[in-house]
Amino acid sequence: METHRPLHLLLVLGCLTSKIIQCMSCIQHERVALLKFKARLEDPHHLLSSWTGEDCCTWRGIGCNNKTGHVNMMDLRHEHLCDGPSNNGLLSGEINPSLLDLQHLNHLDLSSNNFKGIPIPNFIGSFAELSYLNLSNVGFTGMIPPQLGNLTSLRYLDLNSLYHANHRLFADELNWISRLSTLKHLDMSGVNLAKASNWHYAVSMLPVLTVLLLSDCQLQQLPSSAPNFNFTNSIRIIDLSNNQINSNFPVWMTNFSNLVQLDLWFNHFHGPIPEAIGQMTSLEVLQLGLNNFVGPLPRNMGNICNLRSLDLSSNNISQNTSTFSDIFSLCIGNTVEILNLRSNMLRGELMNWLVMLKRIVILDVSKNSLDGPIPASIGNLSSLRGLYLSYNGLNGNLPLSIGQLSELKIFDISSNSVGGVVTEAHFANLSKLEDLGMRLNSLAFNVSRNWIPPFQLKIISLSNCQLGQRFPSWLRTQKYFVQLYISNAGIADKLPDWFWKLSNFVTLLDLSHNRITGSIPPYLKFYSIRIINLSSNMFSGPLPSLPPDVEYADLSDNSFSGELHQIFSGNLYSLAQIYLSNNLINGAVPASICKIQILEVVDLSNNLLSGELPICFSDLRDLFVANLANNNLTGLVPEVASPCIVEVLHLGSNNLSGEIPSSLKSCNYLVTLDLGGNNLTGRIPTWIGQNMKFLRILRLRHNMFYGSIPQELSNLQLLQILDLSDNHLSGRIPQDFGNLTAMKYTTEATETALESFESQTLTRTDNISTIGYSDSISVFTKGMLLQYTKTLPLMRSIDLSMNQLSGQIPVELGSLHGLKSLNLSGNHLTGHIPASIGGLYSLESLDLSANSLEGEIPSSLSTISFLSHLNLSYNNLSGRIPSGYQLQTLNDPFIYIGNHNLCGPPLQQKCDSDATVHDLIPSCIYSEDGCESDDTQWFYYGGVTGYVFGLWAVCVSLLFSEAIRNAFGLIDFTHHIMNFRNHQIETRS
Template sequence: MGGVLDMFSGLAFLQELDLSENSLIEGELPTSVGSLCNMNVLKLSVNNMEGEITDFLDGLSRCSNGSSIENLDLGLNQFSGSLPESIAHLSKLRYLQLPNNLFEGPIPESIGNMSALEEINFSGNKMNRIPTGFGQLSALTAAGLSYNVWEGVISEAHFANLSRLRDLDLYKDSPNISLAFNISPGWAPPFKLHLINIRSCNLGPNFPNWLKKQDELVTVVLNNAQISGEIPNWFLELNLQLDKFDVAYNQLSGSPPTSLVFTSSANVALSSNLYEGPLPLWSPNVTQVYLDNNRFSGPIPPDIGDKMPLLTDLDISQNSLTGRIPLSIGNLSTLTSLVISNNYLTGEIPGFWSNIPFLYEFVMSNNSLSGTIPSSIGSLNSLKFFVLSNNNLSGLKVELTDIDNQRYEGKLTVVAKGRQLQYQQTLYLVNSFDLSDNRLSGEIPSGLADLVKLGTLNLSMNGLVGEIPSSIGNLDVLETLDLSRNRLSGPIPPGMTSLTKLNHLDLSYNNLSGKIPTANQFQTFNDPSMYEGNSGLCGVPLTKLCPGDGAPSHPPDANSDENDGDNDEDRLDRLWLFLSTGLGFIIGFWGVCVFVSGGDMESPDS
């Protein structure tokens, strides 16, 4: 409450006030705090404060001998409005921390008069313009300008006197580019950067020539920067010791920069470019490699697990890789995410998974893998995503145990009725079990109900027979169920009406029969297409009457002419929004689930 801060307004000689992370601090910042002219440090971060700060800053600017404040931290609140030009009266201010608020509008032009400023952090706001006066901050060492809505043009004037600048974070909160760099090729900046993190800005069309003398760089991120062509030799000859090199989402081509030298726990991201040729490898220090959505071809290097043994994340999806999965991947004991989908890989899935105990994301969909699914996958106690759809797999013998909720940062691509949806924000993920479009046969095991925290189950486009197990109704957090295009028969189990969180159901093109349940969630499933191709089914929403029924009473048609624009595309967007609902559920087989071609109950590991 604002009264807490008012209590301090009479302490004229107060020099430091730190009330960060205090649940009692809420409301607007009292103007009276601006009268504390002797205060050097004010920290109010991570509270529930709101409103504008103009009156507070004006109060400080009226101090007869000038404000003494050197460190102002108002981050992670709900402060709003524009920063006033009067902020420049804080002539002694060295550290200005305003991240994760609701500030909007331009950075004041007068900021160039704040010659003592060493660090600024405006990240996570809605600010839109960077003035040329910014380039006069000769003491500035770190500029945090990420996650705003920047627009306009950045020129040499914006950096003219930033001789001490070491860290530059500048990117937008969306991939739409409205900020461009207009810097002459021969310009030599006055600074020596350690970190450059520029995203969703136009730096192109060529790799920025003004980095030519930046031989102290440790972190290089030029992501979604409209850069094309090759990375120049002069950059590779800077002999940098990098902990991160991210040039994803550009149009870079030529040879991947394999000569770069990396420090421990390094990250390499070349995703979504035009690189081709064999898959590149780097030094053993690299732990995260993202090479997805390029044109790499040929086999995965057989020694990948030996050359980069400390890998935790490997994404080589959406390329043209061929051949088998190398056995050396089994040496990656710290691997947590393996994504090799959308390639042309063949052969059987190796059985080395017990050597990779921390794997939580396992995505091999859209390849030509064959054989059975090895039982050693059952040892993956951290598994969160298990996606093997669209292969030629014929069997499964897996026992998965319960695990705790995990947080996933990065991107995830899922398939809904053939449409790929990609999510690139931080997500608390629902567990996914996807074996669609394979050659699985036999019955769905009743033990499937032991995946008690499963959020997504997709077994569509296989050869499964028999009835839907009645125990499937025990999956009470299930949100998506797709059993379409199999050979399932019998009734829809009445117990499925217990699936009260279900928001997407597809049972089409089977041999199901009997009356469609109408209780709970089934009352909301008004689209006949989710049941089509089952000639034995009857009842709402189908037009076919069940024996003893009168004329069916249909709910309003959600697909009438006036709603034609709200068909498959929009409906899928709604149905798959569950991925960002923060559920983070668990996959866990307590029993053994077996999908086996030809009834072989003892299929060996591949």
Template sequence: MAASFATLHHVLFLVWFLPIAFSLSFFFFKAESISNVSCNEKDKQALLTLKRGLTDQEHVLSSWSDHKDCCIWDRVFCDMKIGRVSELHLNNSRLGGEISGSLLQLEHLNYLDLRGNDFNHTPIPTFLGSMGNLTHLDISDTFSGLIPHQLGNLSRLRYLSFGLNYGLYVDNLRWMSGLSAIQILDLNAADLHREVDWLQIMSKFPSLSELYLFDCQLDSLNPSLGFVNFTSLRVLELSKNHFNHEIPNWFSNLSTSLLELRLYNNSLKGNIPPSIFNLEKLEYLDLGINSLNGPIPSSFGNLSRMRTLYLDQNQLNGTIPKSLGLLSKLETLFLGKNSLTGTIDERHFGKLSKLKNLYMSETPLFFNVNPNWVPPFQLSSASMGSIKIGPNFPSWLQSQKSLSLLDMSMSGILGKAPGWFWNWTSNITFINLSNNHIECDVSDIFLGSTVQVLNIANNSFYGPISSFLCQKKIRKNKLKVLDASNNLLSGELSHCWKYWQSLIHLNLGSNNLVGGIPYSMGALVNLQSLRLQKNSICGDIPSSLKKCSNLRLIDTGDNHLSIIPLWIGEMTNLLVLRLRSSEFKGYIPQQICQLSSLRVLDLANNSLSGSIPNCLKNISAMAFPDSYDISFFSMSFQYLYINEYYVENVQLVPKGKEMQYKENLKLVRLIDLSSNKLSGSIPVEISDLSELRFLNLSRNHLIGKIPEKIGSMKELESVDLSRNHLSSEIPPSMSNLTFLSLLDLSYNNLSGRIPSSTQLQSFDALRYIGNPQLCGDPLPKSCTIEEQSLNKSPIGNVEDDSENSNFYIGMGVGFATGFWAICGALFFNRTWRHAYFRSADEIKDWIYVTTMIKMNLLEKLRVCLSK
């Protein structure tokens, strides 16, 4: 299936206007003997002072010596006519420390590049605003804090970049009025939301040609404005903001100058307006990842200079207009992830001779071209997953000699792969043919040296796996992803793994593989995910896998294995361990608690015995919120090539039903030890796993109490403790589990009243049955007076012993006082005494029952206090 293009065209802003060629010319042609003029001594001392305040990990300033002419120092450039420093190129040097105000002594400095250093997120030095000769200032990805207003004094500045300083913000932008010469302005990722008049302010610069405001937390394009005076604007980047309204009509004012317009991921809605088609010089348009609806206007055919067009991931419907085939300069066309329907044929590509990148995936289209069609283009990437291409293999692919990416997953292709196909793929890098009905003997597969991703999952590939892995003609492969799951592969895993050392993701699950896991798999030192689930593999998990120290995911479930190895605790990068239904015996090793990053522990449906390790609280990923960027977890289970992702998927049973997790796997924290032979009590330490969402200990031989502090696990969505031998009351703290959507405590020996809470009473009575001494809603059995008293703590609280003892002592004193007050009155008043004894028989049982309840409670209190 084709994946989102977000990572490609959503970061293209990183490579736009950077003046690399301009600056490189100085680096490559710097000479020591251009002129006899020496560096000015004042400038030299200013630079040496600057150096003393900096930390220089890469030693890029090692040539800055008092014994050399500063005009020949690295990254320093002089005006050789007067011997004064004019440019400092200190970008991407890993410099730290403090920038000295000695820079102010460089009176002729006009070019200062500090981007990509590490000044520990300190504020931008305000003295930079006094360097009046600057025409180029780049401080991107370096500082944080408030952008100083003093920078508005730089009236000669033509280039100003703050880009990718995610800690920068402005309180207003009125200070910018002094930047009268500005031509290129980059504020990418700076927080501008406090300035509501940003558009009016920035449209007043007569020379502004490029404006970059990516991810600036802007919330309005002021669609009510009729006119915006960007007279010279060529590039406008406004992506990843929060506009949430229609595209304004004032864009038509930019028809004489605008070449690039980037508006992706802005929550824009409504139809694509006619104002867009007035931009007759437009070469680059990105409207992807919005909520635009309606059909694609046929007027796009009028934008004859268009080279790049992104309309993907919207709500566009209707058919694709054939006028798109008139865009003779078009190189990139992205229409995927929309609701477009109908047929695509040769006429849609009539004049697209320069087309290189085509993305149409996840759109209900029918690609219906003549079998003898020869396209006018030579594609580099073709993403056509989930659109109907079959039943025949598309023969037009043979003409594509430059293709590096092919996605034809879920395309309805039937029958045998044609003989020419595998030879044709010898120069391709990414191949996704998954979820079709393709038949092929794996011994016929030929992989060229360029192939990095081969996804043939969910097809009818057959033959011994060794005939593919061990063939000599592909031993020099560079394959990083191999997914051949859900096919008809057979035989034993080969011993040829030394030829596959580039592998990062390996999935051979759901085949007919037999034999053991070979020791030679330890050669896969780059492996991050290993999936061999649902085969007939037997024996031990070899210790050689310890060499695969990058493993994040191991799934050997549904096989015939022996014991969980003790060395598993050494796999400290593991995030997912799925060993369910594999006939494991023996104990759960304590070493499993060393897997501090583990988020999924699935050992269900085995024959494991012994107790649950009481050290599970050491799995910190389940006990504490994320201590690292969640993107690290996501990147561990996916592989990106150009605009396509390969994403791992794992089958889990979080709520009693098997579900497939892919991108959402990062949200899962699960322990499933169900259907084993575990004994002993549930360790109280399990309550420390406050980030756990799914807990299943059902169908074991567990005894004792449910941990009293289970209510502290407030992220729990599912708890299944059914079919054990648990006893005592349900802890009142369980009422705190407000996210519970599944609870099963059935068939245990629980007693007392079910604690009252909105959550616990919302479950069906079947979730509590099989506990004869349990009572209260939702069970049909009402609680007796004794059972009601056993569980009368306030909802969600467990009272401490001192509060309980004060309560019962006070109750005893009150009982004695009341008793003697009544008996004294009866002794002195004969009428009262006769009336009392006449009713004594009627209430003696009540007194007996009440007294026994109080005595039982006092006895429990005594035992508790004695402990």
């Protein structure tokens, strides 16, 4: 026993010493360094409140070595300090150099805070023992200090700055990385490496690198041949996604035998995927989506036996799916769980190959050109949770076997041609279904009124499916849905009261384009709703008060009545777009509308509104679209905000007065300006043509504008519709209207022709992004007022009728080859109708009536093949009415009434016989360059005349020589010639 006593004493002494060390406080100068560091931090939520007392080793986020007491860890990661994710209480301020006193630090984590654009301190490169450094998403900016290359013990380096878009790091070269010989994990995602062209050589020197994450680094190139990588056997994860790499698939990567994950998503990779990819047998995740890869897919891809996730979405893979059997019959068919082939050019059917995906969980083949039926064998894919088949050409009936997919959560077959009847059996075992997308098909629901579905849906998308005339009662069982689309579903029923007491989680509601009746509760119970569309129904009663979070509300095309006060009475801080057109709303526009500071689109057109618009209208600084047309509004045209970003302004068909306000002068992005049908006066401002370079529609008809038409309007190169009719305008039609670029080209060529102009002039980046607004305008054409909405981009029209314009019709108008409607009626125009009018190739409607035009009708008018409406009445035109071509179909004599010196069909007045030949000869042979020269015209004259007289000489000789006729068997032929001649004479007379 005595011999063991010293050993026992040593053991006791060792234990006591260990306990003493553990009870020791942290090193004093390190404690002071930490307090100095804290002093320069901004800590509004007191996350470092525990940093008090003598023992800094007990402070939150600080760790010490158990043996020496030195601080060896500082973990101030925001989530760790807050015990979970949070956006509040981020640390900020400065990084005090006092941290240099922590010379034994080997773990430093400041991630997910916000140091507001300060640079990474150079002194961090002095922590010689540091093995873990995480500075991700802390808001650092500027160049990464190359001193980090001194951290030769570093094994983990994370400089990710993806989530601080305004504070990004950059590096012009990465040579310093090559010195980090022990580095295993490197994450520089979000760091700008556009100038670091040698990045791949620097990285290739790291012998034990396992993870390389360089997403969103503005990388532009990869080496065409394999660099001498030191980590060929160690690398397991490579992420080069969201860059600008423009190359073929890097074949040298297929040599990385232990690579588990390769992410090349969202680059400019192109060309085929090589057969060598089959060598990467360790791959579990392969992300190649959003590139320009072309098909077909290599058969060897089927040999990647560990692959669980394959993303080839949004490429140019063109392949018939019948060849997929060759790929998925290999081992990949037994392992792949996620297959994303969305947005390619696949064609063929789902048959055969689909059942080879034994473990498939997520299958996305949407937005392709697949056809054929959904196979009944799909019910055998027992692991399937997400099935995306939308936007294809699938047809046939929906198989009942869908109801066997008991794990299915998402089922989307939207935008196909699937038909047939949907019954309860289709949903028999879908107890886990959360997202049902069947819209835009030819499906008809036939379920019992008492049916209780086995699922609780979050997204219900059944637009354009026939749900029956009665409101679907099974919806009453769905308590947790977030989005409901049942527009155009054939419902003709009163909306039940229980509907408004359903889910408390609704964010989107679309009941539009049905025949639903009833009224809306004064206060909607869907408090979380952001998008509500009740348009094109038969709702009546007063408008409801909108929930505070609503962003988009469309209640148009109903029979709502009452005033606007109710709907604008709440605190609608999120409302951006509101549509109330085509109702029975009366009263004034309340000033409370001006409180909605972010309002972008307001459509109150076609109601019974009256009174003046509120003066505060100019406070709506985010307004893009304002449509208050077809009401009874009075007063002046309202001022607009400055700077003005309005793009569409409809105030037509009201009782507004005064002049066009000068505040509109700053509306440089205006596309539509409609002030027609009011009592406005003054001159048309010249600044419309000088400032509004994007104007496509200018409608000032039916006002009291006077003076001449501004020459500056010819600067509007995008102008498609110009309507200045029914005013008191005088003077001449500007010759430069022939330069209106958008009217010069046929519809098919217009966008191409204007592309250059728009690219040079369009500097604005925040164009209209609306969900429901479609611009619409009424155009007087073909003798009637027509409304253009869907076809509005195709319309080209000039209407200057019912004014006091004088002078001649400018010859230059003949160059407007894309013009569809021209109305110059009801003026004092004189002179001839220019022969260049034949250059209006696309013209469908021409009205020159009630002027003082004289001379002959140019025969070039007959060559306008689309002309279906013509009015030349009440002028001083004379001579023979041209015949043939399109004019022969316009046989209404009222087209020419009031021109006493016109003759020929369709008028009863016959022409003199000396006009017989003249009618065959166009007064102007029109070409793309205008009228041909006189010499050219005489050439045509001589040719035609010679042909006529030559033919007549032959016929005369045949008529008077029976022997010749009999010898050549030409009796019947002569008979036909004589009949043809008689017919021509009758037609001309």
